[in-house]
Structure formats: C-alpha cells, structure tokens
Amino acid sequence: VHEYELEAQFRCGGSEAFVSWVENTLELQRTPHVMWDPTEEFDFDIVDSPQELEALIRTRAGEGYSARLTAGFCWSWSNPRPDGTLESDVVVGDWSMPWNAKPDAGRLAAGIPKSNYWASDAGGLEQVGCVYTAQGFEYDYAGVIFGRDLVYRPREGWVGQPEYSKDNVVRRARRGSVLFADLVKHTYRVLLTRGLRGCYVYFEDGPTRDYFLSRIEHGTAP
Template identity: 25%
Template sequence: MAMIKNSFVLADGEQFSDEQNDVIHQAVAFANHNLTQSQTRAFVIEGGAGAGKSVVLFEIFKQLQATKPQWRNFLLVNHAEMWKSYRELASYQPDLKKNQFLKPTTFINQMTLHNQTADVVLIDEAHLLLTAPDRYNKFQQENQLVEILKHARVVILVFDAHQVLKLKSMWHREQLQTILAPFKPEAVQLSEQYRMVDQSQSVVEWIDQLTQHKKIIDVATSLSFDLRIYNDANQLYAAICQENQRVGMSRILSTTDYPYTVNRGKWYVTLDDFKLPWDQLDTGATPWALRPETIDEVGSVYTIQGFDLNYAGVIIGPGIRYDNQKDQLIIDPTHYEDKAAFRSVGGKNLSLEDKQSIMLNALNILLKRGRHGLFIAVADPALRQKLLASVPKQSRY
C-alpha cells in the first residue's frame, strides 16, 4: 500500500481487498466481543512482506477509536522509523493521538509502573518484539509479548516469521503459539501480495524461492512490474535516480555486508567503482525513506522495513554467493556486518542455520520494497550471472 502523509494508508482511489476487509471486520468484532469477557484474548494476523499487514492493522485501530473512543487503546511497534510514521499520521486523524503510539518497552514500563491495563493493544511487526532482556532498549524482562499480555484485555498482533532479524528478537511460529495458547488465540492469514504490482505473481514467486528455499528459478516476463538485473551498480543508481525524479519514492538499498558503526562518521557501500554512504542515523520526526536527501544514501533493512517504495534498487553483497559446481546458493554469515544481529544474549548463541535465516529474511524484506520495480546489482560474479540467466532478456542490463 502506498504511503500518504508519512504513513501506511490506502492511496487515493485504492480500496481494501475482500480478504483485507474480512480480516478488518473479524478483528474489530473480536475486540468488541472480548472486551466484555474476563479473560485476556489474542488475535493474530499473519502475512508475508507486502501483504498489507500494517495498513490493515491501522484501519482496525481507526475503526476501534472511532466507535469506542472511551477505550484506552494503543498501537505498538518496535521499529523507530515506523513509529515516527504512525505518530505523524496521528496528526491527520481526528480520533487518534500521538501518545497512543508507543514502542513496546515504553508501554511495558509505563503500565508496570502504574499497575495499569489497556483495553486493546495492537502490535505491528510483532516478530520484532524482544525475546530476551536488552539493556540498550531498557527492557529488563524476558519477553516483550509476555509482558504486553499482562497489561492488555485484548491483543491484536501481526506476525511474519520471515522478517526476524536479530537473536534478541528470535521468533519461531511454535514459540508464538506456545506463548499465546493460554489466551485462546484466533488467527487469520493475509495471503495475497498487495505491495508489488506484479499481476502474474511471477516475480514474487522468484523472490520467495530465492529467500525461503535458496533456489534460483526462471522468472516469466511481468507486464506490470519492472524487474532488472544490472551488471553495473552505477547504472542501477542512475536508473533509480531517474525513477525518483519521475515518480518519487525510489531508493537504493543493500544487504548488510558492508562495514558500518552507528554514530561514528560515514561508512560506505562499495561495489566495483560504485560508492555511496550508508543511511545516516536521524533523530528527527521524518523517516529515512521520506527524506529527499536520502536518494544519495544506501538504506538498510532497518530503515526501510515496513515502508513502500515505488522503485527499489537492491545491492546484494558478498555474503550471498552462488556455487556453480554444486548449483546452490551460499549464505556466508562471516560477511554479515550487522554484528548486533548475531550477538549472544543470555548465553544463547545462534546456529549457522539461524544466522543464514536472518540473512535471507533481510534479503526478502529488501527485495519486496518496490511497488512498481526492483533493480538488482550483485557483488558475487557467479550469482550475478545466474540471476541474469534467470530473467527475460529485456530484464538484463
């Protein structure tokens, strides 16, 4: 769904699909019914990247606030850029207030301090909730979802196991089910892809095979979505700049295979003679994707997760390669520069498989940002040639 006024709402002329409307109606009815009951209940909305989870969740929140303004409701998200957007959006909605949009730790600490319980708590990107104490985020307990459930009468959350990015928020579907079991959860699925305007779904399937099964399949020509594989990252950047001038909301992104340290000067993404700085930490109210100057930066999974772009240019770094002899994808965590993602928590360590899953989850998020087009440049020559061979001739640049 398009972003309007720094937010996640339908663009002019767009309507919710039947599937989305069904989920919205089910969730609102669930909240209305269960607030009259004595037991805390949970409602889970599952769906992949681009399934419209955030726009559906926000519509649920709006409807609850419009019909039951006396309820004490909150929307939580453990993602700084998305939190900024939600708070900005509240300025344009008569039934919403900025203080209803909180980060999970803030909500937990406030409710614990005052021994309070909210009515309905909606959680966006629940797969980003912490599953271990985190001093940096001032979270002292063991699991954020467990703590939220202690302070809510109804919890409505969205979840995608393929968007887990760190050990300290390491979620598996079975773990979610175990935590929610005492709260008799109801679950629904958003199964369609709404972000990528790929009517045949061929590009979506191509991405899913790559990021979920480590397979590179041939992709059919899409008349509605512009997929390109570039030999030269500078040409990719020029094309993204051109699309940004033409339609706006087009940015360069990269896997986290290039060094950086937060708040310690500029760090660069380089590929052959291509060189642009990583996204810069900004504490202002405007998210990275919506700031005009960021066309000259490279975004990471942390600055772009949850956002729509019109065109996304993605650099796949050296951590993801291809072995011609074995005909298989190589996922190499030694090249992954997001050290915090793999950092041991409470004596827990990630397995090689978990590290590879995190890297593929991040790639999946990046590749599904563009509504109308995806342009790719690749560090590994063998992977570049394999991807070029998998796309139609008109997609090879």
C-alpha cells in the same frame, strides 16, 4: 535484547508473482514461480554496476516516483561525523555512498533525514538504506546491492558467508536450526520486495548474478 524480525507481507503492488519468484529463487519456499516472466507488469532488471543502479534510481525519482537504494549489511555503519555529515560506508570499487542515519543519531547536517523519514524525505535519495530501516517502508522502485554475505554455488546451493557480514545481530543469531544463510535470505527477500513498480539489482558476486539470470525467461518480452 535485539530481535531480528523481518516482515512477511507482500509489498510488490500488482506483482505477487515477483514476490513468489524471489521466495522460490532464494529457496525460502517452493512456489509456482520458478522462472521470472519479463512480460509481467513489474520492472525487474539486473545491472552491471552500482553506478548504473544509482542512475536508474535517480532517473525514476526524477520522473516523480519514489525510489530508494538499499544494500545487504556488508559494510560498517558509522556514527555521524561531529559536523553531522555521514561517512560514505558503502563502498563498491570506486563507487560509494553513506548508509542512512542511525535511529539514535543526534544532530544531523542539513538535508540528511532521520532514519524514520529516509523513505519519504527527498534527502533519503542520497543514502543507502539498510534492512532495519527499509523493512518498514515501501516505495515505487527499489535498487538493491546484493553483497557477498550470501552467494549461490551450483554444487552447494545458497551459501552464507558471515565473514562478509557487518550485521552482528545476524552473525550471532542461532535459533534452533536457523542458520546465518537463512537469516540473510530473509534480509534480501525484504530488500528485493520493497518496490511497488520495479526492482533493479547489482550483484557483487558473479555466479550469484548468473544464477538469477538463469531463472529469467528469455524470448518472452514483447
């Protein structure tokens, strides 16, 4: 039996406000933080491409911080190739990168960490973490690819799109009134709140990006 449990701990060091804002924006609960204040001591930015997202994460890692990329479960998670290398499953346009190794992966090629070392081993910078791996870790900077499995529409609010999900556990899950969209909201809450110092996000869906941008205060940054 697979359990889909996502921790509810605050993990953004020094920025409880960011976690509160994420929960409000995803409509997980009402909080005092309706708008994000860019003057908060937490580095949040929305970027224009996965290439820019990867570059930011690599820059932070090069500065000596721990930094990792994660994504919503919108791409298949392949087994390692016979030689132990990983398929580049996460594809956005002409950008691609492998998921982290599966927990039950056998022999892996040199430089590819086991899933439980993905966040701490330097080789983890070369893979995208999924929620089942990332939920147990925290790091200084989080880069998140926000997929099309959860989108925001002005007239409907948050809409789950299971046809874009590759997470069979979530697609099958029905616990009372808990729907697909609610589970995916919790997925993105986890991914967005792994960073202790900052979070950068690339949105595949334009209107969802616009909604997040509309909830950021303007004219407050120094």
